[in-house]
Amino acid sequence: MEDLENEIVDAETGVSLFRLGLARKENKHGKLIIYYRPPSPFTPVILVIKMGLDIKFKYPEAIVILEDYYISNEINEILNGIKIE
Structure with missing residues (x-):
């Protein structure tokens, strides 16, 4: 699982999202939850969505939650509505 963490990188820096904090x-209750946030409140929406999709495709069983972004509720709804088989 550590290797997967290194594969999920920030598009602008190329550094792992986990390493960047x-x-x-x-x-929680046997469910994997991954929280993420953009590096800046001004990060373009498309990059924020890409970050979430990268996480979702690497951890398909996880609940992915975006924090600290102005349309986080809408993006969370979309990301967690995706079923990956």
């Missing part, structure tokens, strides 16, 4: 994992 922009993503964190929690296990």
Whole structure:
């Protein structure tokens, strides 16, 4: 799982979201939850969505939650509505 963390990178810096402190994992009631946030409130929406999709495709069983962004509720709804098989 550590290797997957290194594969999910910030599009602008190429550095792992986990290493930058922009993503964190929690296990709650047997469910993997991954929280992430953009590096800046001015990060373009498309990059914020890409970050979420990268996480979702690497951790398909996880609930992905965007924090600290002006349309986080809408993006969370979309990301967690995606079913990856």
